[in-house]
Amino acid sequence: MNAQTGTQGSYWLETAPPGDPAPPPSGDLTVDVAVVGAGIAGLSTAWELVRQGREVAVLEADRIAAGVTGHTTAKLTALHTLVYDHLRRTRGPEGARLYARSQTESIEHASEIVDELGIDCEWEEAAACTYAEDPRRLDELRAEAEAAREAGLPAEFATETELPFAIAGAVRVSGQAQFHPRKYLLALTDDLRRRGGTVYEGTRVVGLTQGEPCVLRTDTGVSVHAGDVVIATHYPVFDRALLFTRLSSRRELVVAATIDEDRAPRDMYITPEQATRSVRSAPYRDGKRLLIVTGEHFTPGTADVEERFARLSAWADDRFAGLTFTYRWATQDNDSTDSVPLVGHLHPGSRHAYVATGFGGWGLSGGVMAGRLLSDLINGRPAAWSGLYDPRRLASVVREGASFLKHQAQVTRHFVGDRLPAVTGPATDGIPPGHGAVVRLGARQYAIHRDEDGTLQAVSARCTHLGCIVSFNHAEQAWECPCHGSRFAPDGRILQGPAVHPLEKRDIPEKRSAI
Template sequence: MNAEREFQGSYWLESAPPGAAAPPPAGDLAVDVAVVGGGIAGLSTAWELVRQGREVAVLEAGRLAAGVTGHTTAKLTALHTLVYDRLRRTRGPEGARLYARSQSAAIRHAADVVQELDIDCEWEEAAAFTYAENPRRVGELRAEAEAAREAGLPAEFVTETELPFPVAGAVRVTGQAQFHPRKYLLALADDLRRRGGSVYEDTRVVGLTEGEPCVLSTDAGVSVRAGEVVIATHYPVFDRALLFTRLSPRRELVVAGTIDEERAPRDMYITPEQATRSVRTAPLGDGERLLIVTGEHFTPGTADVEERFARLTAWADTRFPKVTFTHRWATQDNDSTDSVPLVGPLHPGSRHTYVATGFGGWGLSGGIMAGRLLCDLVSRREVEWSGLYDPRRLASVVREGGTFLKHQGQVARHFVGDRILPLTGPEPENIPPGYGAVVRRGGAQWAVHRDEKGRLQAVSARCTHLGCIVAFNHAEQAWECPCHGSRFAPDGRILQGPAVRPLKKRDL
């Protein structure tokens, strides 16, 4: 990437200030429902429950809508790249129909919420496209268009788009939407409070005791007693359901910049080619829009992120010349082994605990869908697609055994291999400013970072989740776990779960 360019972080965070903070609870709490996580899934669930008259508390480890949701591409669509042809093979035609119906219902519901609450969130209706430039992939696209149409979406195969470069073919679905996700969620949180709900930021949940009631504990020693608990932390922070065996973390990069309105695509585009390329624009005013390009997906802790940013920016420069790139950030999501999110009871023995995870890069429609589904499940109401998303499902895991085994093999390679290779590492004095490296000290592995002023700091290299060895992401100045996606600041502070404990300090 051009070193002369200066980039800001997430546009969604920059353009929607959070307002007044919601302090952590001053003491122990007792509520009907505790929702852990203040992103799209958590806030949607809490808002739906408050509307049903439940006493709800949202517990967020950082700031509301500032985690994964604050770094999304912000497409609200039921066309999820090439999912429908796969679903009709793995879950049958009815499974594909339920998926399309539930995701489409989420989009319509979001539109109703925007209108009901009069939310100024730059809502725009748009078509969604999955395209390919390589003619060899046209067969896949035709099959996907057919499967999506059979599932109930208004899908068709086309060969023309508004993109400024030719495509071999595309699947088009009309009636989708794009919006400002943080403005939407902050308005939802405000309405939640007006209805009597509670929101607590900087409140990291570190323990869960299931029972009647359930009891959550926080890193500040506060206890929260709740009749029902929803875990909506993106990656579940509790491992009793062993969901980490069915989830693989995926990080993607985003670059964004200003483009003249007359040259700006108005619809939403994605291709599975070149480690994903996603394109959309957002309104800026004064004859300009914000071009948002996403791609270069990779497992956290396994890539040269600066090189990946450079590759993505070069692609965008070539396809959309004369764009001034102003922002760059990264997003993260989790893929389930069978391409369907895990939303429902936390584990087979659950009576009062629920989870929402595994949205596979489509967390906006998925999170809104999860909010409605979890509200119904907590209220003991039947939902026609609850079985499709049930985390306890086994049949689809068996059918997707190859994906499951591949994921577990990758985790095992990191868990074992990163401990023994290399047997020797760099010396701390050889680490340049702004970089980090894992070094060996007395048989242990330390994560050592040198800041821009030349000062060294060291923490344990073992992720506090399940003990995998972290790696340093220079572009984002973070230690990352390649097994389950936990991320830490150079000083060991948690940036992203599932870890709930910081990396332990080491004295150089």
């Protein structure tokens, strides 16, 4: 079965459309707090602050919860693959306990919000399981179960699950949750507005001046003055602390298929094997559930995505048999070099600028956690785990030196290697319809895409974030930067940051020498 038979797009976006867009601000604004980014971290932060009486404006470059949050697999869990044994070794038992407590309280808080606001978001309690098929990983799983128990989670080691295939072992934590993230966040946004908060869509922030007040500048020239600013854009669009040196972007694919209720797993499963495999199901219709399978993680701009979609759908069909794929999409995550999100003050000198990033694929529980943590910091009452997540931490960077250096080596390879004369690549005339290639024409590198009707369009191949050379993702029709994950449409428009400026349009010279 080929995932190409499914609809290219997120199930969450299709089943919870956003309605008419909120217009950008018509003039300069002054608010208590400006939140940049309307995913779960930004909206959770804004909602917490508005509930506490603050005047808040949310500025979103696209649509509410349409970015990473709208493409998630929608699991709310404190079991994050194999994080607790790692934390016990690198941050100590207390660090692991704080991590477990902060994530668990976030799930409980989200459940309370659902009840308080009466949100119909398909909330289901479920267990979270990290499993392995390879018996050589049993010691690793047992260590994780022990560390998770020590951290305060109801974790147990198991050798059997409801999955229709054999496993070697699993770590199981009960009392977790899964839901429809878009329905949850659209309801949260409605309540935010009822409480006096404002959300602006189609408003890209391109500049930040820190001070008292801070000043944000949008792409239309409007200025937003705010006592405090929160950068919740997934990957920070402003980085005075050089956080990009401590973050690596990875993309993962999702395929979804209808499945009979009696065959659908009710708990949530993930394995680090085979470049990740994550499995859960969601309510669907007509006696069916939607089987959601995620995996095949890779650095943006470095993979044959169609091949990986095929590999993921083949894996799912092999284990669940007879699937008809109805949707496929992709998501993007940022990993910190020490496996702990970066939530707090933007840099050591900042007093009124905050950031939330580096959730490592667990942005839903992390986003709710970030909303509570940041609202507490802004109100002058730091949470017990503020130090654990503080972006200004340096000791953990030293401890995670190997991961830090590996990430920097990968970025340097692209940053330097992309500037060297290339010796292979398709000629411009050889680019088929629907494809793109980077071509050297004279002294410049062009990102050239051929439309389905055969028309060529060219933009600069240099990412506007820090200048790495982009690569074309045919499956998703996007130019992608392998250094920090910025993504652009074929015509250069920004699809995903940290870039805040589009790729420059170029005229194609007559001479077409390929690289």
